[in-house]
Amino acid sequence: MASSSSDIGVNLDALTCSVCLQIYKEPVALPCGHSFCRVCIETYWESKEEDTGCVCPNCREVFPQKTKLKKNVTVAHLVDNIVNVKKGGTGGTWGTESHCEVCNGEAAKRCVPCEILCCEKHLKPHQQKGHKLVDPGVKIEELRCTEHGKPIQLYCKDDESLMCLMCTGGEHQDHKVVAVEIAHSELKGVLAAKYPHVSQSMERVASQLQQVQKEKEQTENSSRDAEDRLEEKGKLVCKLVNESVDLMKREINKRKMEKLSLLGKQREKLEQQLEDLRQGKSTMDTAFQKMEAVSFLQGSKDVLKMLETMSDFTSVKRTPLPVLDFSKEEKNLDGLITLNKKFLEKIQNGRSPSLDQNSAHRRIKISGDLRTATRTGTENQHPEHPDRFDFYEQVVSRDCFSSGRHYWEVDVRSSRLWGIGICLNSMGRKGWESGLGENPESWCLRKHNNKFSAHHNDRRTSLSIPGDHERFGFFLDCEAGELTCFGDSRVLHVFRGNFTDPVKPAIWVWGDGGSVHFVHLVK
Known part of the structure; x- marks a missing residue:
């Protein structure tokens, strides 16, 4: 019989009957100290025709008369616990994830080769043999190669994968392999x-x-x-x-x-x-x-x-009566109305931006009133210009802001995929780094696959915007360094940055036929 069990990882030699070579069944002890299964020793004696008496199968000590067999209580207890563990029984805490499988004490480590939990005392023999030890909670199957079932001992630096000794002869043959400890x-x-x-x-x-x-x-x-x-x-x-x-x-x-x-x-x-x-x-x-x-x-x-x-x-002449005149009082009210109107205009500054033809990508067509950008399926014959976008279907406005407060609205009902925001006037217009929201010099609100998000410096923030809005408003406060995005008078997101450097409203349109329109705000 093997000296260990892969099921419970315990050395079973001391609990094995030398006659049947199985774990004791109803173990009994002879006066010489050796134990056997009750049935095994009785059968052994009956099979021997010796006049000298009963003989111990191990040490050959002779007992003149048949000795009275007594149950080995200690061995029986150990056998009962081990049998419970092997059968998955619950008759005690022996062999659990937190107890030593030898003495039932508190487990300190698990021995990988022996597959056994040990306390500090029973751990020493495994340490002396150089066995691999891991924490008690680590599962043995996680430490074995999934392909060969052998213990993991090596690490492939080329593939960044764990492997066993048998893996070295395969695809890892020419790779740089080191011990997992290294x-x-x-x-x-x-x-x-x-x-x-x-x-x-x-x-x-x-x-x-x-x-x-x-x-x-x-x-x-x-x-x-x-x-x-x-x-x-x-x-x-x-x-x-x-x-x-x-x-x-x-x-x-x-x-x-x-x-x-x-x-x-x-x-x-x-x-x-x-x-x-x-x-x-x-x-x-x-x-x-x-x-x-x-x-x-x-x-x-x-x-x-x-x-x-x-x-x-x-x-007889009719005496003329005075005409009712309240122009002075009305003038006072008109002054109050004008004061508030100018105040609102100063805050809103609702002049709609106009688009810059020289910045439009060749697949972006600009309307005659310079307010609508449409994505076309073919390239338009735009002349070469250093301000023209050559990678993304984008366009910026002719208006440039570096102070004050400015408000504009954008109609997006004709586009399913778009990006709207602002960019520094100094932002590059060439190459993949010129995308709105993809660099530190631009801030962009996007709609893609019916999902909304805010982008800046290649960082994305998901937004929860219920419904399908047709208009979005943008309020730029240069001194405060804030760009507030609105939808149905609701604040959707607030960008913050240094907007005292000149910035321009910008549009990005995806999908052939889609268009985005700067709304003309009536004062």
Whole structure:
């Protein structure tokens, strides 16, 4: 029988019956100290026809009379535990991932060749034999070659792969192969050399992250305080304007009632005069109808007296009333409106950028109003120019900003794949390094495969933007060093950089037929 078991990795010689060469079954001990299976020793004695008595199969000691067989309790206990381990039983903690498989103590290491867990005490024989030792939690199968099943002892530097001795005769024959211990030592040396740099970088990044978080909190608090103040001021302005308008409306109503009262009195007087004139005219008409001379003369005195009264009407003049004039009050309101309008225009500066024909890639066609960039399937006959992009289908605006605040919007409904942002005027226009967001000199919002992302210096930040927006807004604050990207009045991303260096709005269009349009903002 082999001296070890691959299943449990324990030396079984001491637990093997020398008669049947199997693990003890109901072990019993003879007076000489040797143990055997009860059935094996009884069968052995029955098969021997010796008058001298019972003989020990191992040491040949003779017992004059048949000895009483007693169970070897210690050996039986060991056998029971080992059998449980081999069968996967749970009758104890023997042989578990944390206990020595010899004494059931706390395991310190696992011996790879013997496949056994050992405590510090039972580990020494394996150390003296130079066996490979690993931590208790390491699985043996992970330390064997997947192709040959042999222990991994070598490392191929060319393929950066682990291998066993049998692997050296194959494709690794001419490769640079070293012992895993040497490769381990070398790699640890490389990592040790990089460790301080990584630690320092972690400290710097952690410090920067802390500063960013602090600045974020300060920005949020500052913004919240500013919004609260503006809200209060807005309410106050609205209150004052409403009170002013109400006051002017009351004054207008007062003056209107005064003038209407005077006009009413004048109207009553004029209506009375008109009625008197109608009666006089009627009297004259009656007198003219009296053709008989005596009758006419008899009534002429009354008619003449009435005419004298009517002659007074010609001297009556209507007193002109003052015209209602609120131009002064309206001028004050107009001044307030103009002030706010100029303030908003100063913040928004909503002039739409126009595209630079000399920068457009040959597959980009620019519209006549210089606001739309369309990706074409063939190259356009653009003349050579040092500002023209020659690798990516991009174009920049003619407008260049280095101070102030600027806002523009872009219509993307005709393009599924695009990139929109800004770039330094000094950014290169040639070669693969000229892509928007692919270098330190450009900042770009992109849509690709219905997913949105922000790019700068060849770094990508995924954005969660629900829906399919047709317009995107961009607010550039040069002094603050911020480019804020909007979608449906919602902040999508904020780029930060040195925007006091001249920058230009820029467009990148993928996909034949796709187009992107700078929206004309009406003030």
